[in-house]
Amino acid sequence: MFSAKNVTRAFVAGSIATTALLLLAGPASAHVSVQPQGEAAKGGYATINFKVPNERDDSSTTKVEVNFPTDHPLASVMPQPVPGWKIVVTKSKLAKPLEMHGNTITEAVSKVTWTADGGKIGPGQFQQFPLSVGQLPEDADQLVFKALQTYDNKDVVRWIEEPKEGAPEPESPAPVLKLTAATGDEHGAAADEATAETASKDDAKTETASAESSDGTARVLGIVGIVVGVVGVAFGVLAGRRRTAA
Template identity: 70%
Template sequence: MNVSRIALTGGLAASTVLLLAGTASAHVSVQPEGTAAKGGYATVNVKVPNERDDAATTKVEVNFPTDHPLVSVMPQAVPGWSAEVTKSKLAKPLEMHGQKISEAVSKVTWTAEGAKDERGIRPGSFQQFPLSLGQLPENTDQLVLKAIQTYDDKDVVRWIEEQKPGAEEPESPAPVLTLTDAEGGAHTDDKAAAKETKAASDTPSAASASDTTARVLGIVGIVVGVAGVAFGVLAGRRRTA
């Protein structure tokens, strides 16, 4: 009897731990994490799970930081959803690729379409919203993308709490895109260019090869000419004799 009670208690405890773990991890996030290189472009997914069992998510809004503005944010088409990109004026214009940029993307809003009983993110499921981002900033290690999730019963969940260093994860953490130092990009291109230059210098060029061929043919022609002259002289001597 005691053994059964212990087993039952252990099973309930394990179930509780799994339930809490599942609840804690079910929040809006950016996937994949930590693979976007500073100063480059990246394609990421905003992953939105449905935490409710009696309502569907019908609207998702992702806000972009104004202190590290992104000039280009392009959403990929998602079946059953419409996407709207909102831009805002910058307090201080940016210069990029020789052009002055006075506005940047401030948010992207996805709205579910279709029949009321079928649209949106249904209970027990999630949806990914792909985004192409660029040019990523070089002076920060992360971008905090605060998100707002709206259900069809008008309930709103604000994923806007920023993680404090050394503190526990907040109840409604904001999605974070971690930026890494660029191992590739311009530096890799420079190395590749250097290798190509070295390979080109080690390999004879087409002009050099052609010049060498011409010289060989010229020498062959001279030899053939000399042989012809010698043959003519010998033939003449035989006729005279």
């Protein structure tokens, strides 16, 4: 039989083990990540969010740097303003120019930096930093963004280790954006939408013009009928007078 002392010892040991597991799992689950807002389709454009949690109990995050992949450069990167944060977009020359929408792109965004300007990410909090990016590559299944997280005590956490398929998650994993197969031509869909809208407007204009034309024709015919009627009445009066005189 178990004595009260043995039960107490087992409970204490279990509590210590559970606490140790939670402490070990905590930092791994609180890493910087990138999340698509909607679908991040190959060859298209997407709005993505870098989610930055604060994993410290005694300091706040005051700076976040996200480095963009050089093997699949993105020509268009537009940050959404974040209250309390200053945003700097850094561009670099491309070793190989990109062709996009008939234009030659010679530089692309290499880094985006958010620096606290009245804001911060305090203990137990997180912040999202949205970006509109494109054109996403068609020959890749994912994009790896290496991130640096700076605290107000000058500590820097480097989220730069690329996760490997089938391997355990690294201690400081880099944010990874998964790319999905395109369901259709993103730009083509937008073009079709614009074309449909233009056609609708043209049809409305045509209907309006036809209605105006029909209304104008009716008015002309009405005026002609009135004139003919007046002429007929005048002719009848004159004929009556002639008969009376005779």
